[in-house]
Amino acid sequence: xxxxxxxxxxxxxxxxxxxxxxxxxxxxxxxxxxxxxxxxxxxxxxxxxxxxxxxxxxxxxxxxxxxxxxxxxxxxxxxxxxxxxxxxxxxxxxxxxxxxxxxxxxxxxxxxxxxxxxxxxxxxxxxxxxxxxxxxxxxxxxxxxxxxxxxxxxxxxxxxxxxxxxxxxxxxxxxxxxxxxxxxxxxxxxxxxxxxxxxxxxxxxxxxxxxxxxxxxxxxxxxxxxxxxxxxxxxxxxxxxxxxxxxxxxxxxxxxxxxxxxxxxxxxxxxxxxxxxxxxxxxxxxxxxxxxxxxxxxxxxxxxxxxxxxxxxxxxxxxxxxxxxxxxxxxxxxxxxxxxxxxxxxxxxxxxxxxxxxxxxxxxxxxxxxxxxxxx
Amino acid sequence: xxxxxxxxxxxxxxxxxxxxxxxxxxxxxxxxxxxxxxxxxxxxxxxxxxxxxxxxxxxxxxxxxxxxxxxxxxxxxxxxxxxxxxxxxxxxxxxxxxxxxxxxxxxxxxxxxxxxxxxxxxxxxxxxxxxxxxxxxxxxxxxxxxxxxxxxxxxxxxxxxxxxxxxxxxxxxxxxxxxxxxxxxxxxxxxxxxxxxxxxxxxxxxxxxxxxxxxxxxxxxxxxxxxxxxxxxxxxxxxxxxxxxxxxxxxxxxxxxxxxxxxxxxxxxxxxxxxxxxxxxxxxxxxxxxxxxxxxxxxxxxxxxxxxxxxxxxxxxxxxxxxxxxx
Numbered sequence: 001x002x003x004x005x006x007x008x009x010x011x012x013x014x015x016x017x018x019x020x021x022x023x024x025x026x027x028x029x030x031x032x033x034x035x036x037x038x039x040x041x042x043x044x045x046x047x048x049x050x051x052x053x054x055x056x057x058x059x060x061x062x063x064x065x066x067x068x069x070x071x072x073x074x075x076x077x078x079x080x081x082x083x084x085x086x087x088x089x090x091x092x093x094x095x096x097x098x099x100x101x102x103x104x105x106x107x108x109x110x111x112x113x114x115x116x117x118x119x120x121x122x123x124x125x126x127x128x129x130x131x132x133x134x135x136x137x138x139x140x141x142x143x144x145x146x147x148x149x150x151x152x153x154x155x156x157x158x159x160x161x162x163x164x165x166x167x168x169x170x171x172x173x174x175x176x177x178x179x180x181x182x183x184x185x186x187x188x189x190x191x192x193x194x195x196x197x198x199x200x201x202x203x204x205x206x207x208x209x210x211x212x213x214x215x216x217x218x219x220x221x222x223x224x225x226x227x228x229x230x231x232x233x234x235x236x237x238x239x240x241x242x243x244x245x246x247x248x249x250x251x252x253x254x255x256x257x258x259x260x261x262x263x264x265x266x267x268x269x270x271x272x273x274x275x276x277x278x279x280x281x282x283x284x285x286x287x288x289x290x291x292x293x294x295x296x297x298x299x300x301x302x303x304x305x306x307x308x309x310x311x312x313x314x315x316x317x318x319x320x321x322x323x324x325x326x327x328x329x330x331x332x333x334x335x336x337x338x339x340x341x342x343x344x345x346x347x348x349x350x351x352x353x354x355x356x357x358x359x360x361x362x363x364x365x366x367x368x369x370x371x372x373x374x375x376x
Numbered sequence: 377x378x379x380x381x382x383x384x385x386x387x388x389x390x391x392x393x394x395x396x397x398x399x400x401x402x403x404x405x406x407x408x409x410x411x412x413x414x415x416x417x418x419x420x421x422x423x424x425x426x427x428x429x430x431x432x433x434x435x436x437x438x439x440x441x442x443x444x445x446x447x448x449x450x451x452x453x454x455x456x457x458x459x460x461x462x463x464x465x466x467x468x469x470x471x472x473x474x475x476x477x478x479x480x481x482x483x484x485x486x487x488x489x490x491x492x493x494x495x496x497x498x499x500x501x502x503x504x505x506x507x508x509x510x511x512x513x514x515x516x517x518x519x520x521x522x523x524x525x526x527x528x529x530x531x532x533x534x535x536x537x538x539x540x541x542x543x544x545x546x547x548x549x550x551x552x553x554x555x556x557x558x559x560x561x562x563x564x565x566x567x568x569x570x571x572x573x574x575x576x577x578x579x580x581x582x583x584x585x586x587x588x589x590x591x592x593x594x595x596x597x598x599x600x601x602x603x604x605x606x607x608x609x610x611x612x613x614x615x616x617x618x619x620x621x622x623x624x625x626x627x628x629x630x631x632x633x634x635x636x637x638x639x640x641x642x643x644x645x646x647x648x649x650x651x652x653x654x655x656x657x658x659x660x661x662x663x664x665x666x667x668x669x670x671x672x673x674x675x676x677x678x679x680x681x682x683x684x685x686x687x688x689x690x691x692x693x694x695x696x697x698x699x700x701x702x703x
Contacts, residue, residue: 017575026577030491036483037492040505040553043546047515050522166418174415183419190426192684194607196655197677200662201429204436204670231425238422262404264411285510292512294610295655299662325514325610332517332614338526346614350518354511361510 051354054347056118062097063138063341064124065117069109076109125348131305131322133345134331140345142352144305147314148222148321149353152297153290155226155317156233160286163230164237165279171238172245173267191235199299202228207300220302220320229296233286240285244278245271277371281364288360291324292353298326324353433681437674445675447631449622450657454668459676462657464624464634465537465617466606466683468646469653471636472541473548473605478598481549485556485594490582509550516547517614525615533648535616537625540651543611548601555597559590592694599691603684609655618650619660625649654680 070089077085088107095103104111112120121140128141167187171180206224211217217224248271256266272279302320305327306313313319322330328346336342448458484501492498520543524532532539563586571581626638626646638646652660654676661673 022577022580026579029579030487033483033487033491036480037487037501039480039546040484040501040508040549043508043519043549044504046523047511047519050519051515054522163418163422166415167422170415170419174412183423186423186426190422192603192607192688193426193429194609194655194680194684196607196609196659196662197429197433197681200658200670200673200677201432203662205428205432231422234422260399262408264408265404267411288510289512292514294512294514295659299659325512328514328518329610329613332521332616333619335616347518347522350515354515357510357512357515358507361507365506 047354051347051351054344055351058341058344058348059118059121059125060114061121061341061344062100062117064121065112065114066092066095066097066100067124068112068117068120071120072112129308131307131327134342138341141308142324142349144308144314145322145324145327145349146352146356147308148301148306149291149297149323149325149356151222151315151317151321152226152229152301152323153287155223156230156290156293157283157287159227159230160233160237160290161283164234164282164286165241167234167238168241168245168279169267169272172242173263173271187235187238190231191239193232195232195293195295196299198228198232199295202296202300214318217318218302218320220300220304221318222301222321223317225297225299225301226317228300229290229293232293232296233289236289237282237286240282241275241279244275244282247278248274274373277368277373280371281368284360284364284367288357288364291360292357294325294329297323298329301326303330324349430681433674433677435674436671437676437678440671440675441678445672446679450620454666454672457661457669457672459654459657459679460633461621461624462652462654462676463679464626465621465651466653467634468537468625468651469541469544470602470606471639472538472647473544474598474602476542477545477548477552477601480545481552481598481601482556482594484549485553485560486582488553489557489560490578490586505550505553509554512610513547513608514610514614516543517611519543519546520611520615533644535618535650536648537651538647539615540612540617540653543615544605544608547608547611548605551601551604552594552597555600556590556594559593559597560586562593563589592697596691596694599687599694603687603691606653606683606687607655607680609659612653612656613659617656618652619656621650621652623649625651654683 070092073085073089073092074080077088080088088109092107100111124140125142128139129144130139131141131144132139167183171183175183202224203220206228207217207219207221210224214223252270252274253266256270257263261269301323303322303326304320305322306316306319308314314321327349331342331346334342336346445458446463447460448456449461450459451457488498488501520539524539524542525535528539532542567585567589568581571585572578576584624633626633626635626649627642628635628638658673658676658680661669661676664670
């Protein structure tokens with residue numbers, strides 16, 4: 001009966017698959033694919049550990065112990081005259097921070113501990129009102145950079161929110177399918193333009209154009225960088241908001257129309273409130289993107305950290321500022337040697353940037369989950 | 377008592393919620409038209425800005441775009457400078473990004489979609505991937521600087537093609553993983569059931585039936601990911617790609633300086649070579665004060681945009697093919 005199948009000429013392998021080998025291959029493929037999936041976790045781990053270690057390394061830099069030492073001199077030597085203190089602080093100032101401990105004996109005083117230096121650095125990082133880490137008398141006020149980032153991001157959102165939302169409403173509620181078919185690719189095209197190209201546009205086209213209307217506008221400024229940044233994230237706001245608006249069931253619109261509402265009233269009173277969680281989430285994501293954007297702001301917004309003081313330069317959109325990302329680019333272009341103060345500083349700035357964007361991303365995710373209207 | 381009466385008294389002006397019942401139609405329709413005009417204007421502003429950008433770049437750059445520009449190395453004189461170094465760097469980096477990110481991204485997508493059960497670990501990876509997609513690209517540059525340039529220096533040779541490509545590969549992985557998962561999800565379960573019913577293992581079913589059905593969707597995602605990588609500037613500046621590169625990676629000394637076989641003939645000279653890429657060359661030219669270099673930047677932008685449009689057209693073609701087959 002089965003003899004026909006078991007003759008050697010009938011390719012028995014076809015009927016008797018090597019299940020053992022199949023299982024081995026299956027296992028191998030699973031393991032390899034699992035390892036590939038695990039790379040994403042390694043990436044996150046790598047980012048977090050790198051940023052944390054280098055940031056801590058910055059705060060432990062002897063530079064801060066030296067600065068704290070000088071600051072404490074009047075307390076350490078309460079009986080010394082002002083001239084003595086000045087001479088001593090000059091002497092300490094001249095020490096290369098790397099040899100602080102070796103040279104401490106020549107001063108005859110105990111330098112502050114590593115822990116004290118760490119907390120002093122932390123304090124400087126959050127309370128300094130200037131950002132001059134590459135100077136001899138360095139200041140590390142991260143809020144100088146954060147304020148510039150917030151300035152460009154705010155201008156960007158002032159452009160992107162109205163443009164993106166109106167575009168989303170237009171595409172989902174008004175546009176005929178034929179119009180949509182033209183407009184959607186245009187939006188995708190804007191989203192696909194590399195940011196360095198937008199940087200070119202902001203610096204060499206938009207700034208000269210705006211200077212025609214606003215004479216005090218300088219060659220590098222937060223205004224044109226922010227505006228172009230806003231255009232570049234408009235597609236993000238538009239497409240995510242459109243998804244949220246499209247998810248609102250048709251019944252709700254028809255209900256509103258049946259009550260005698262006009263189309264605009266329906267959109268404003270029914271559709272947008274119903275899609276609000278998705279819209280807000282898209283806006284938060286766009287803010288996160290604006291905060292992390294690099295090329296536009298480092299090309300067009302300038303490299304001048306504005307001190308946080310009464311002159312209010314840090315909220316002036318007409319003058320050059322320096323965002324967090326622009327600082328990282330500036331130092332990277334200067335080829336900072338490994339282990340130098342500048343090298344560690346870019347990781348501390350990166351850490352601040354990472355914390356900000358991560359918070360925004362989580363907020364956006366949480367917002368959708370928490371406030372989503374569920375329709376059956 | 378008195379107040380409830382006054383609510384319904386017709387002599388009183390209507391206020392509060394009742395106000396919205398006044399059918400002032402002309403005014404409401406006027407507002408409607410205004411709103412529609414505003415929506416049109418928003419749409420037109422976005423399009424006009426894009427048009428302005430493109431026209432400006434074309435206007436500035438077309439005059440500079442010639443054979444000499446495409447085949448010259450950078451120079452201190454703007455009129456002698458060209459982009460061959462940046463073009464070769466971009467080609468090499470893109471090849472390695474594709475070689476690394478394609479198997480890893482697709483493998484990770486396969487694991488999440490086909491091989492894993494829905495447990496806490498899978499969900500953790502999913503959340504992790506969506507978080508990675510939101511990390512600014514310059515942060516990946518910092519990771520690349522610490523991990524690939526410094527930690528793995530014996531392998532990558534420092535600020536090299538390989539270090540840059542690995543950094544960009546990590547950057548685009550989330551895009552490829554998400555695209556792979558979507559393409560796999562679009563394959564009907566009946567195909568898997570049929571394959572399993574024939575006695576195939578999961579991998580046999582995936583390799584022989586699911587992947588062929590999903591491959592064009594996956595490739596679309598990979599190309600879109602590469603077109604993101606080709607325009608990335610910030611992470612490569614952070615890892616220290618050079619801005620003045622009067623040579624090309626590899627060991628091909630004569631024109632066109634770019635030979636894929638170099639990867640076999642002299643892999644170290646390709647992978648460990650210092651490099652520049654198109655966006656960095658553009659950045660460098662923009663940041664110089666002389667207008668002649670700005671024209672160079674515009675011309676290089678045209679080349680970069682043409683490359684992007686070609687890649688996107690390929691992706692759209694693949695997507696259309698994919699959609700037609702599903703119908």
